[in-house]
Amino acid sequence: MTATTDQILAAAAANSVPEEPGLSSIAPSLTYSDDSEDQDELRAPEPPRKRRASTRLISQSATDIQRITGESTQQLIDRCCGVSCCMNFQKKKQGIDYEHVPLPDNDAFRSLGLRIEEIPAVLTAIAELPEQFTFLEKPARPQSQTASPADSGISLGNDANTENNGPTSLEHSFRNLELEDLDTSIQPPSFVQPHPPYHVYPAKIHNTRELTRDGAEKRTFHFDLDVTDYPNEDQRDFKVGGAIGVTAPNDAAVVEDVLDLLLIPRYLRDKPVLLRTTKGRWPTVWGKEKARELVTTRRDLLTWCSDLQSYPPTKSLLRVLAEYCYDPNEKKILTFLCSGEGQAVFCDFRTGPHISISQILSAFPSAKPPMDVLLSVFQPLMPRFYSLSNDPHESYEIRDGKQHRIIEIAVTVHETADWRGGRRAGIGSGFFQRQALRFMDLQGSGEKAPQLYIPMFRGLMANPLAKQFVSDGPMLLIGAGVGIAPFRGFVQRRLKNANCANKVWVLQGIRDSLVDELYSGEWGVHEDEVKRVIESRRGEGRYVQEEVLNQADLVWFIINSLDGRVFVCGSSKGMGEGVEEALIKVAMSKGNLEHDEAKKFWELKKEVGQYIAETW
Incomplete structure (x- = not known):
């Protein structure tokens, strides 16, 4: 018999009754949760695990295909194009x-x-x-x-x-x-209009820098964009966790x-x-x-x-x-x-x-x-969309004796093989990379304020990560790669609020902290207490979804707390799917739920805005 919504929530609540934290938080420690790798010094060392690839094999037989898709091989072929072309590739026919x-x-x-x-x-x-x-x-x-x-x-x-x-x-x-x-060298023609009533605005690059180091698998650049003169089109403002559109x-x-x-x-x-x-x-x-x-x-x-x-x-x-x-x-x-x-x-x-x-x-x-x-x-x-990586209400710079309002974004360059040799970047990320390198070259040549622009518009300020949360409930932020960027603004705002002390935690998945840890040291005070970095290419080679399981006590405390929220941001392939399954396992373990019940539990949390996933 399938459990009802009330039964699922009741079962989960019976196994976890968190209390409202007082002056000293009763939340499980991010650093010293059960099974955390920081406890390794207290137990016998384990032999190092073999390094794993970033991708994993999900099917190797017709049975696996049917398990994943719910269709037989023949059904899949027929749905593809109706003529079974994949099974008759270059097969000659009689009489032709x-x-x-x-x-x-x-x-x-x-x-x-x-x-x-x-x-x-x-x-x-x-x-x-x-x-x-x-x-x-x-x-x-x-x-x-x-x-x-x-x-x-x-x-x-x-x-x-x-x-x-x-x-x-x-x-x-x-x-x-x-x-x-x-001037269409810095912005598109006026008839290129994104979401009405927005029009494209050439935001001047205030500053830019590379967040990754030599040896990183993908390059990531940070941009400070000057939006001091951005037109006030609809009386809305930039929000923490929001995204801007870019007409690259x-x-x-x-x-x-x-x-x-x-x-x-x-x-x-x-x-x-x-x-x-x-x-x-x-x-x-x-x-x-x-x-x-x-x-x-x-x-x-x-x-x-x-x-x-x-x-x-x-x-x-x-x-x-x-x-x-x-x-x-x-x-x-x-x-x-x-x-x-x-x-x-x-x-x-x-x-x-x-x-x-x-x-x-x-x-x-x-x-x-x-x-x-x-x-x-x-x-x-x-247009391409990029999440803000700062608290836009608190970010200002003084230049030329004037106060400039700044929004910040991080962009990872996506490349593919080019037929002429070498590699080429995507349209959006390639544009950002060209602008960043050009800006840094001009700075290196002695130009103090290069005149380079990003054609953008204020859009998607109502996306899931940009909702206004008036409460100060506990918050867990889970991300990998550039998906961690919007969390930086959340943490910056939270750590400035005394009522939110000890109520924000970050799990950041990266490949190698020596070359691609984004925004290290830029999260605000007590960064080492609120953020854990999980490396997949160094040490034991762990993924962020594995750390979600290690932090089961913390996850379960947050999601069952008053106004507690869990955020996930990053690629849906690999990280997003893995974190979702890890959260289900946490609910099964801590809430004593079956797999389907645990899955329904998180679906219900998503409906009420306590579980927010922004993946691509």
């Missing part, structure tokens, strides 16, 4: 003629890893050519001023005021079909490469052009779905509006390339990838190495579609 097609002889094509031997002479079920809904045209009227490479676009239409909220100068530009006077642009070199591959003349790349769309939100990000006319430039559309590297290629993209491909062999291969017969190769293609737009254009050099046709099949460039 095949032909050998010479493959493109270039490094970009070889990097795609396409396993193509022979192609059927007749292809069926070819994807239809996608509808074109973007068109680039010459502006209907002559421009009244000379355009510069820094110009951007404005929206033309009855709702110009609602989408742009621009000053009188923008209204004048609207009437005369001119490019607005906006594509790398200028990547944009230039795509323009070169599309044979766009250099004199046209920054020249005003009329963009006409027939439907959808693009290129406004979150504007209304409707037809639009915008005066902008080709460079701005690729820099700020089109994602050139984050998504695997789609059949719509390949179909457009095939349509405008003049080499017959390249056309045959692209058409094959869009056909029913090429479904297996296409599936393997999409799940293979990370592929960028410039890579696929280089792989099929004879494919030269018009840019406006390609814009209809490119993925939109979406």
